[in-house]
Amino acid sequence: MEGETWYPINIDRVYKNQVTKKYETGDNYTSKDNILETFSKDNATEGIEIKAMKIAWLSKRSNRWNGSLLIWLSQKARVDHSLGQYMVRFGLTIAQRSAYEPRVGPERCYKCNQYGHRQF
Numbered sequence: 081m082e083g084e085t086w087y088p089i090n091i092d093r094v095y096k097n098q099v100t101k102k103y104e105t106g107d108n109y110t111s112k113d114n115i116l117e118t119f120s121k122d123n124a125t126e127g128i129e130i131k132a133m134k135i136a137w138l139s140k141r142s143n144r145w146n147g148s149l150l151i152w153l154s155q156k157a158r159v160d161h162s163l164g165q166y167m168v169r170f171g172l173t174i175a176q177r178s179a180y181e182p183r184v185g186p187e188r189c190y191k192c193n194q195y196g197h198r199q200f
Contacts, residue, residue, distance in 0.1 A: 084154070086152035086153065086154060087153050087156050087158075088152050089150070089152075089153060089159050089177055089179070089180060090148065090178045090179065091148065091149055091150070091151060091168060091176070091178075092175060093148075093175050094148065094149055094170055094175045095170065095175075096146065096147060099111060099112060099115055099149070099170060100112065115135060116134075116135060118170075118171065119132045119169075120132045122169040122171065123165075123168050123169055125161075128158070129158075130153060130162065131154040131158070132151050133153065134151070135149060135150070135152075136149060137150075163177060163178075163179060
């Protein structure tokens with residue numbers, strides 16, 4: 081049984097205080113409760129509704145004010161629309177967006193630890 085397909089979009093230079101509960105919990109990686117609804121509302125344009133489904137940080141934990149995150153959207157057409165825009169909004173701030181490209185490392189054999197093939 082397979083669930084609904086979500087489509088990721090990479091967002092860089094997001095100010096953590098717009099997305100997290102830093103001042104409420106002390107942890108700057110706990111997302112605000114309504115961040116998905118806020119993102120959907122802020123980035124909807126005339127005739128195009130964007131529905132954010134999930135959010136996850138790509139950046140490592142640090143004391144920096146900004147970072148990178150992934151947001152999964154409900155429809156591929158909405159991802160294409162968001163990529164057509166130069167920036168996306170988070171409350172009063174804007175952030176850069178780009179297509180998400182997962183990193184794939186080289187194949188490595190677990191038996192001989194050489195690269196380029198796998199043990200079968």
